[in-house]
Amino acid sequence: MSAHGSGAFAQVLREVGSGLTVPLPARVHILRELAYDLEALSERFAADGLPLDEARRRASEALVPDAGALHALERVHAPAYKRFTAHVSSTQGSRCFRRVADTGPRAQLLGCPLLPGGFGEPYRQVISSAH
């Protein structure tokens, strides 16, 4: 079975895949896991006596990620650099910009990891010696 599935859930898996912005290996794993679970759960419901269409509908309702769940999956599987930049912009970034807004000297800018030359004592020394 492909990651998109070959069975009754191929269409829904295609839709999930198209709405999921994660690196390809993660996307394949997510879709493959979902494909198995959808088929297994619908078989289970059918074995309990539900008509096949209803069994598939209930399995989809339980397992197919909605927009919120897709977004949460994207956060979990975001590449490391994306998570890092998101983290920096929500923590250090705001602190840096507050500091810059408060004082504004060049030394403060160089101390800000978001800006070119951040973390850069050597840069500071070069600039100091140039003046």
Next chain:
Amino acid sequence: MSRDDFDVQGFARDINELLILSTLRTRAKHGYQVALDVETESNGLFRFRHGTLYPILHRLEEEGLIKGSWSKEGGRRRKVYKLTGTGERHLSGETDRVQEIVSRLMLVLRRPGEAPA
């Protein structure tokens, strides 16, 4: 736990995570089995709908609290999760924390009301 630590939304998310960890205590399970068992064990009180299960499973896996592995069944690949040692310790500690929160809440809720003026 300090008083400043507690937030209701975070608590709801923690409960979902603990339900999953708890149902994996007995044996390894794949995703849909986790969802079914949580619903059954809670008599229908807790249900995972609309795929909300997967982000939690994947986050727990990334944090090393559960471990996922792939196997084949009837020609189909499936992912099975099991609780790790770290997950067991986390579950134990968090269960104590939840109990403390619920105890405090009940103290507040069951406190005798003041007589109206």
